[in-house]
Amino acid sequence: MNARAHSVAALAALLAACGGGGALDNPPTLANPPGATGQKLSFAYFQRCVNPVLNQPLPVTLNGSTSINTCASGGCHDNTTGTGGALRLLGQATAVDPATLSADAIRASDMYKNYYSSLGESVVGAPDQSRMLNKPLVRGVLHGGGLIFENTDSREAQLIRYWISRPMPQGQDEFSAAANTMFTPPDPATGACNTE
Ligand code: HEM
Numbered sequence: 001m002n003a004r005a006h007s008v009a010a011l012a013a014l015l016a017a018c019g020g021g022g023a024l025d026n027p028p029t030l031a032n033p034p035g036a037t038g039q040k041l042s043f044a045y046f047q048r049c050v051n052p053v054l055n056q057p058l059p060v061t062l063n064g065s066t067s068i069n070t071c072a073s074g075g076c077h078d079n080t081t082g083t084g085g086a087l088r089l090l091g092q093a094t095a096v097d098p099a100t101l102s103a104d105a106i107r108a109s110d111m112y113k114n115y116y117s118s119l120g121e122s123v124v125g126a127p128d129q130s131r132m133l134n135k136p137l138v139r140g141v142l143h144g145g146g147l148i149f150e151n152t153d154s155r156e157a158q159l160i161r162y163w164i165s166r167p168m169p170q171g172q173d174e175f176s177a178a179a180n181t182m183f184t185p186p187d188p189a190t191g192a193c194n195t196e
Contacts, residue, residue: 039124039167042179043106046115047095049182049193050163053156054114055091062146069145071136072114076145079113084145087132088117098175098188106175115174127164133157158195 054071071077072091077084093110106112121132128134134141136148137157149157168176183191 039170040172040174040176041119041122041124041163041167042176042182043112043115043174044098044179044188045163045166045182045193046118047111048188049159050118051093051111051114053159054089054118056156058148058156060146060148071145071148086117087121089114103173103175122164124167125165127161130164133160133164155195159193162193162195
């Protein structure tokens with residue numbers, strides 16, 4: 001057996017010893033379980049209570065100077081002109097009426113694009129691990145937009161925290177009536193946004 005054949009045999013033997021199957025297989029130990037619960041966050045609460053925060057002029061402190069800006073503004077998280085990473089927002093998104101529109105029609109709306117992008121920045125059921133809350137708080141992470149929420153007691157932080165902490169029941173979708181109890185009185189159209 002010539003030297004080259006010898007080194008290939010040695011490499012194959014080495015890979016087999018490391019638990020690899022064929023020479024180029026992935027190691028068998030790689031695990032990629034599906035999302036734990038697959039639960040969704042409430043669309044109704046997002047539309048009434050979270051989306052207004054994303055359009056609200058707020059003090060933005062960056063490098064020691066404070067200005068007023070909105071999360072959805074150009075240069076920040078605007079879908080077209082934003083520099084805000086994966087959180088992409090349409091500031092002009094108008095409210096949709098879940099009572100009269102089909103789920104597919106809502107999912108085609110601009111408001112739903114804001115919901116979906118914000119959901120992508122959230123760990124369902126775990127607000128303290130969610131960028132959607134930690135970035136504007138600059139809590140354990142840096143934020144290109146600086147400090148937006150002074151602390152976790154701010155009303156805006158509490159609204160985002162409550163939304164992420166209250167997923168819809170397993171097996172129910174983002175339009176579940178279970179969200180009614182997130183409002184007082186328990187009516188998504190007229191109730192005040194709960195935060196605890
Ligand atoms: C309540 C308001 C805001 C929220 C909830 C928010 C949230 C976030 C989130 C979740 C990310 C990470 C996106 C990713 O995963 O790629 C991010 C990044 C970013 N944001 Fe914001 N943001 C807000 C306001 C702002 C504002 C007002 C600005 C501009 C002044 C801004 C500028 C940026 C920039 C430049 C990044 C990319 C760099 C980075 O990842 O930190 N944000 N923001």
